[in-house]
Amino acid sequence: MKVAVIDAQGAGLGQAIIKKIRKEIAHNVYIIALGTNTFATSNMVRSGANVGISGERSICSFCKTNKIDSIIGPIGIICSSDINGEITPLISKSIFNMDCTKYIFPLQKHGIYIPGTRNLQIKDIIEEIVLDIKNNSI
Template structure:
């Protein structure tokens, strides 16, 4: 299974997601790819334990055809999110990907997810990892 973590700006949320995923899935169990909208974000996620990393629009668009799961904040589906770092092509590729999308309901980028519990970032990441574990278990059947 290949999990893509998409993040931009400083890469802090992506790094936290990667660290938590790496705790649940030691190297060799799943492949975690860090896809950053910029080199700083990619670098942070690599420091968090991602197996590979790539940066920019082409990297994100290209890899969406190959990953099984994509995770990040819900804004990665929104063109021009992350202060314009997430291009329309990136958002379109993520949205059109056949990968399972496990998104954190962070109310930024002009998107407000309703009927979702208010929780800390850490709790949202824990919830996302739980869903990813379930998806992997169902896939392995």
């Protein structure tokens, strides 16, 4: 199973996701870290991703030419010019157009509020995503 994790800035969320996948699923999944910058990418690779890809051009190329089972990231990844401008319109369009399951963290940031998500804890969201990936990889 191939899973991409995309994050920006320091990739704190991406690191937490990758560590949990490695702990729960171990080596049954190939993880691609998609970082909007080299700092985010290297942090995710250090957390256990198999490979890292950095920058707009490389991320868009990856999204257009690779088949993956799922992609995981904060809600800002599908919002053009979000995450302090690190998610460009090309990145968000490339992600949105991928033919895979998209696990989106409903963080109450970026001016977006999804009703029913107010009391969700990040650790619980990560747990649910990893459980779903685990169930689909069997």
